[in-house]
Amino acid sequence: MKKTIKTIRVDVDKCNGCRACEVICSAFHAAPKYSSNNPARSRIRVIREPLTDIYVPVYAGEYTPAECAGRDKYTIDGKEYDECAFCRASCPSRDEFKEPDSGLPLKCDMCEGEDEPMCVKWCLADALIYEEREEDVPEGIEQEELEVGLESLANKYGMDKILDAVSRMTEKD
Ligand code: SF4
Numbered sequence: 001m002k003k004t005i006k007t008i009r010v011d012v013d014k015c016n017g018c019r020a021c022e023v024i025c026s027a028f029h030a031a032p033k034y035s036s037n038n039p040a041r042s043r044i045r046v047i048r049e050p051l052t053d054i055y056v057p058v059y060a061g062e063y064t065p066a067e068c069a070g071r072d073k074y075t076i077d078g079k080e081y082d083e084c085a086f087c088r089a090s091c092p093s094r095d096e097f098k099e100p101d102s103g104l105p106l107k108c109d110m111c112e113g114e115d116e117p118m119c120v121k122w123c124l125a126d127a128l129i130y131e132e133r134e135e136d137v138p139e140g141i142e143q144e145e146l147e148v149g150l151e152s153l154a155n156k157y158g159m160d161k162i163l164d165a166v167s168r169m170t171e172k173d
């Protein structure tokens with residue numbers, strides 16, 4: 001079996017800090033679509049340091065229920081950045097990558113359903129480059145995933161219900 005790995009390569013040297021990516025991401029995910037834009041709702045955030053001409057786009061990654069015990073601190077071209085500045089997590093220690101009203105975590109979904117992510121389309125500086133590749137999934141994984149999936153379904157609904165649903169599906173065939 002093959003799976004598709006989607007990647008956005010970030011060319012930091014080309015980013016000019018225009019924030020078009022933040023604007024389109026928040027508009028694309030607004031409900032209804034394009035009804036509003038608010039970079040605070042964006043799943044990409046541009047760390048801006050205009051004086052040193054440094055702009056670093058950072059994508060929203062996984063939600064984490066607990067903050068790290070350690071902290072990252074970066075220095076680039078002599079400028080020291082805030083702790084955790086480039087971290088992708090939606091984490092209890094800060095407000096980044098959270099819906100401003102509800103506090104729910106935001107995560108980049110690669111603009112599910114689009115042929116190319118919106119932030120890539122809107123980045124006129126070509127700082128964001130979309131790439132796709134196919135990778136083989138080792139045999140056995142699929143079966144393992146199915147078993148894990150079945151186990152959690154069984155825990156939730158009970159094995160009888162699942163067997164009943166499966167037998168009804170096979171009857172239809
Ligand atoms: S749209 Fe491109 S150039 Fe503009 S801030 Fe985003 S990544 Fe940087």
Ligand code: SF4
Pocket residue numbers: 024025026028042043044059107108109110111117118119120
């Ligand atoms: S890929 Fe889509 S969801 Fe992810 S940051 Fe770009 S516009 Fe937002």
